[in-house]
Amino acid sequence: MHKPVIIVCGILDTKGKEINYLRERINEVGGEARVMEISLGKEVGWADIPLSTVLNETGKKKEEIVTSSRDAASSMICEAGQAYVKKLYETGEIDGIISYGGSMGATISTSIMRSLPIGVPKMMLTTMASGDVRPYVGSKDITMMYPIAEAGLNVVTRQILSQAAAGIVGMAMAPQVNQAEIKPLLGCMMFGVTTPCVLKASAFFEEQGDYDVIINHSTGAGGRSMEEMIEDGFIKGLLDITTHELVDERFGGVLSAGADRLTAAAKKGIPQVLAPGGLEIINFGPRETIPKEHMDRVGLPGKGLYIHNATVTCIGTSPDEIREIASEIAQKLNTAKAPTTFFIPMRGWSAVDIKEPNKELGWSGPGPGVCWIEDKNKPGWSKRSMVFYEMLKRELDISKDNIEILVVDKHLNEPEFALLMANVLNDMLKGQYTKGKYADIEYVVESI
Amino acid sequence: MHKPVIIVCGILDTKGKEINYLRERINEVGGEARVMEISLGKEVGWADIPLSTVLNETGKKKEEIVTSSRDAASSMICEAGQAYVKKLYETGEIDGIISYGGSMGATISTSIMRSLPIGVPKMMLTTMASGDVRPYVGSKDITMMYPIAEAGLNVVTRQILSQAAAGIVGMAMAPQVNQAEIKPLLGCMMFGVTTPCVLKASAFFEEQGDYDVIINHSTGAGGRSMEEMIEDGFIKGLLDITTHELVDERFGGVLSAGADRLTAAAKKGIPQVLAPGGLEIINFGPRETIPKEHMDRVGLPGKGLYIHNATVTCIGTSPDEIREIASEIAQKLNTAKAPTTFFIPMRGWSAVDIKEPNKELGWSGPGPGVCWIEDKNKPGWSKRSMVFYEMLKRELDISKDNIEILVVDKHLNEPEFALLMANVLNDMLKGQYTKGKYADIEYVVESI
Numbered sequence: 001m002h003k004p005v006i007i008v009c010g011i012l013d014t015k016g017k018e019i020n021y022l023r024e025r026i027n028e029v030g031g032e033a034r035v036m037e038i039s040l041g042k043e044v045g046w047a048d049i050p051l052s053t054v055l056n057e058t059g060k061k062k063e064e065i066v067t068s069s070r071d072a073a074s075s076m077i078c079e080a081g082q083a084y085v086k087k088l089y090e091t092g093e094i095d096g097i098i099s100y101g102g103s104m105g106a107t108i109s110t111s112i113m114r115s116l117p118i119g120v121p122k123m124m125l126t127t128m129a130s131g132d133v134r135p136y137v138g139s140k141d142i143t144m145m146y147p148i149a150e151a152g153l154n155v156v157t158r159q160i161l162s163q164a165a166a167g168i169v170g171m172a173m174a175p176q177v178n179q180a181e182i183k184p185l186l187g188c189m190m191f192g193v194t195t196p197c198v199l200k201a202s203a204f205f206e207e208q209g210d211y212d213v214i215i216n217h218s219t220g221a222g223g224r225s226m227e228e229m230i231e232d233g234f235i236k237g238l239l240d241i242t243t244h245e246l247v248d249e250r251f252g253g254v255l256s257a258g259a260d261r262l263t264a265a266a267k268k269g270i271p272q273v274l275a276p277g278g279l280e281i282i283n284f285g286p287r288e289t290i291p292k293e294h295m296d297r298v299g300l301p302g303k304g305l306y307i308h309n310a311t312v313t314c315i316g317t318s319p320d321e322i323r324e325i326a327s328e329i330a331q332k333l334n335t336a337k338a339p340t341t342f343f344i345p346m347r348g349w350s351a352v353d354i355k356e357p358n359k360e361l362g363w364s365g366p367g368p369g370v371c372w373i374e375d376k377n378k379p380g381w382s383k384r385s386m387v388f389y390e391m392l393k394r395e396l397d398i399s400k401d402n403i404e405i406l407v408v409d410k411h412l413n414e415p416e417f418a419l420l421m422a423n424v425l426n427d428m429l430k431g432q433y434t435k436g437k438y439a440d441i442e443y444v445v446e447s448i
Numbered sequence: 449m450h451k452p453v454i455i456v457c458g459i460l461d462t463k464g465k466e467i468n469y470l471r472e473r474i475n476e477v478g479g480e481a482r483v484m485e486i487s488l489g490k491e492v493g494w495a496d497i498p499l500s501t502v503l504n505e506t507g508k509k510k511e512e513i514v515t516s517s518r519d520a521a522s523s524m525i526c527e528a529g530q531a532y533v534k535k536l537y538e539t540g541e542i543d544g545i546i547s548y549g550g551s552m553g554a555t556i557s558t559s560i561m562r563s564l565p566i567g568v569p570k571m572m573l574t575t576m577a578s579g580d581v582r583p584y585v586g587s588k589d590i591t592m593m594y595p596i597a598e599a600g601l602n603v604v605t606r607q608i609l610s611q612a613a614a615g616i617v618g619m620a621m622a623p624q625v626n627q628a629e630i631k632p633l634l635g636c637m638m639f640g641v642t643t644p645c646v647l648k649a650s651a652f653f654e655e656q657g658d659y660d661v662i663i664n665h666s667t668g669a670g671g672r673s674m675e676e677m678i679e680d681g682f683i684k685g686l687l688d689i690t691t692h693e694l695v696d697e698r699f700g701g702v703l704s705a706g707a708d709r710l711t712a713a714a715k716k717g718i719p720q721v722l723a724p725g726g727l728e729i730i731n732f733g734p735r736e737t738i739p740k741e742h743m744d745r746v747g748l749p750g751k752g753l754y755i756h757n758a759t760v761t762c763i764g765t766s767p768d769e770i771r772e773i774a775s776e777i778a779q780k781l782n783t784a785k786a787p788t789t790f791f792i793p794m795r796g797w798s799a800v801d802i803k804e805p806n807k808e809l810g811w812s813g814p815g816p817g818v819c820w821i822e823d824k825n826k827p828g829w830s831k832r833s834m835v836f837y838e839m840l841k842r843e844l845d846i847s848k849d850n851i852e853i854l855v856v857d858k859h860l861n862e863p864e865f866a867l868l869m870a871n872v873l874n875d876m877l878k879g880q881y882t883k884g885k886y887a888d889i890e891y892v893v894e895s896i
Contacts, residue, residue: 121611131582143592154630164619221578
């Protein structure tokens, strides 16, 4: 039977005996441990993958580590370590990774772990594990274990390290998931205010029975995790109904998913249908935390203030901001090879972006949704939809057969809009997609 | 071979299919899964340990859950669940525990996990695991795993749940730690300002070679974890050099270890030597976060202000506060059955509580340590030591053979003080302790 190869990552000049104990225990329970050195002080000489071998991956020398600042040294090791394990993964030489360390060890080791795809078992033992672990875990399947003590081998730590070793080997030897049970997976992005659309579109695929749908919240971590699942090959098609995180990234909101949001699907070549859900609002924390430059513009066209609850406040986006976002979206989608359709619902983009109260679409009123701005020349249509459409039409490469803009005379949360998105994605997945196929439906304004 | 029994804990009325999948995977890899229901809505009927069985442990009925508020219901289930798994543990019917849930599921499940001793494998899968997990982990060896998705069975979650199942079974089947490698464990409590004493006393035992020493920081979590390790039977003797957390608990500091600090050793009957390290300071966060009632008293006798760094500020304790603490300590130690000696160093309790600069004792000056107060009648002796001694002598039951006060004409960080503590604990551990044995040493003022 194949022995699972477990990389045991550690700062050996200070945690050498603990890492060596992990190695012995991993080998004892049927794993094949390989100690990978990320020492900041000196190379210890007994690692299976010495510091210099790791650093060689990015052309660095161990002498540079010793003479650099601690910060610079740790960045160098992170980068080299990521490159090294990536190579191991590509050649099938890693079945799991584990580490034990303090805050520095945890920072370096988990940055290396995060560079591996979802599904490669990853375990970090650190006393940092009883606190805020978001910087370590991010949006990856990293298992954090609290080892009680920061260092030392004694009856407590030996027991915990033994269990961790047996745990990571067990995880690496887990039976393959039964392929018969698995359906291809679709990704879907959701917000509270786009829920009706998301549930309707995902129900389409559940009823049809050919796909599972994984729904992530557009909270920053949710978008990052979606992009990573696409990169890691888990997602076969994308219902990107809530592209909101682009706005928070560009205009200083708190739910940013980084600059790479909306890029993985194009890069990976999976079909995608998109909509501007949530692009009408920038998300902040409690009202008193909103930066002055944003508060000063509240009341200008589109800049409504919406207090969601004590910890979440939103401000609407202006037409100018929407032009910028549309341009960014066009640049990102122009590289797509697979079918890619951007849907523009002309009657509003979410529960708070709607002309009048409508409980089924998520807005109880009174009056229009707090972020609604109407187009002067076209009553009932959103000003944002108009400027978004103009910019997208100008910058999106719609000369290509696989790139399309679909303008719909509906609100985003109307069932017809959700079902149209689902049908187009289904066509794409089944190889039945052709641009303009739904141009004749009465509420389709344009399909170009 | 014994199949490890894994309790699979879950809110079955909302996470039933995920919990059932975990059960199947655990059984597949050689575990014996038993599903324990902690549903808040209704009893589902298929659990191995149904909700009513769990609740029966504390005399509650499932009808009370349904009609109670969510908060009250969750408290009832926590309490009953803790009692239930405690019984399983005592009868040897639990080898590990795992759960998958949202924030409510994680709250209930980890409260149940925390009631089990260190060393029983505990794993929690929740999307809360990429955030602040201190409320879930506390000071126990709980493994937190980030499962990417909040719910649903799909190619991603199936893979992660399969690995988690194999991981917990692996942990539960980990070989016993080699007894020949293990030395009995001593616990020791440390602060930055008591480090010289701690290192000297623990070095005594390391050089002697009969014991391992586990050193925890007096950060609240450190003290809790020490009390728990004592309760769980890991600690054979206690060097409680830094009893600081009592002060933060009583006077509103941030490093409180709860009301039970300083109780486990007496309850468990292990020998202990104690000192007032850190009782001279109350710990706060950044200076601007210190409550007004504390800032108002800065400058009064003993109430010095010490800015440790940007995030840690300390204020000294007053003689009146020290009397209260001495009284609390006396009540707690009076129940001890094993030998228990409280050491009072008359020349100061830490690096910031010292008459004049002394680098080896941790204070570079200039001038006296920021928290120093001198006794008017006895130059060189600490006012706090005097009032502490008076109160302890009055309230500690020194009529008993196993309870002793040892007054020493030294500073806490002086090597002679540390070695005296170590020697007395060593006597206790070797059965060579008698009260008053060191009364004749020149710097021992009193031994009663």
